[in-house]
Amino acid sequence: MFYLHPHKFKTKIIDTSQLIERYVSGRRDFSRVNLTRVSLNDVNLSDIKLWQANLAEINLSRASLRKADLRESNLSGANLWRTDLGCASLSNAKCSHALLIRTNLQQANLSQSLFDHADMRLLCLMGANLQGADLSGANLSFADLRGANLSGANLSGTILMGANLSQANLGNTNLEEAFLERAELNEAILPAEAKNKVQLTW
Structure with a gap:
């Protein structure tokens, strides 16, 4: 099983206000951004591309990321309580110790992903x-x-x-x-x- 180490590539730090502003203006590709320990709860980020992004310990509770591209991203320790990730792609993503209680992952692609010791109670x-x-x-x-x-x-x-x-x-x-x-x-x-x-x- 192959997992991409989160420090094998460079990520660009971006603050949440910049991301939301650019998303609202129509941008969807935020590959390789660094959003560690930020809060983006209750926001709509459907179809966003966060390929190889560093999202360790991010708070995305109750956010909507339907059809999002999170391949090879680092979501270790993330708060994904009630997050909507339906039809999203998280292949090869690292989600160790993440909180995913009542998260929606219906029809999502999680192949080769890492969810060891994650709290996934009552999720779909x-x-x-x-x-x-x-x-x-x-x-x-x-x-x-x-x-x-x-x-x-x-x-x-x-x-x-x-x-x-x-x-x-x-x-x-x-x-x-x-x-x-x-x-x-x-x-x-x-x-x-x-x-x-x-x-x-x-």
């Missing part, structure tokens, strides 16, 4: 692409993962209590020490070596 990942993603140690209690593609993902030590994984693809997924109590697995595709274990903990 319905139909999302999580192929090869690392969610080890993350908390996805009561999350909606119906129809999500988790093929090849790392779910070791992941808490999935009460999560809905109906019709999800968990083929070739690492479920070692995953907690699946009361999880819904109707029509889910499970790795062969984990079927018996999952049935015992379900």
Whole structure:
């Protein structure tokens, strides 16, 4: 699994007022900007491009970033509470220890992304692409993962209590020490070596 180190490329510092002003004027490409520890909660940034941006510890709670391009961005420790990221692209993004309670990631592309130890309770990942993603140690209690593609993902030590994984693809997924109590697995595709274990903990 490949993750781009956030300091392998140069980022440009921009303040929030500049970003919002330029976004309102029609600009959408803010690739490689540095917005660490800033607050952009409750704003509409749909279709924004933040490719390879440094967004560590940013506050985007209740913001709308539908169809945003966040590929290879650094969102470590970010506050994404109730953020709308529907249909967004976060492939190869780093979201370690981020807060994503009730976040909307329906139909989002999270392939090869890093969400280790993230708080993802009650979020929506319905139909999302999580192929090869690392969610080890993350908390996805009561999350909606119906129809999500988790093929090849790392779910070791992941808490999935009460999560809905109906019709999800968990083929070739690492479920070692995953907690699946009361999880819904109707029509889910499970790795062969984990079927018996999952049935015992379900």
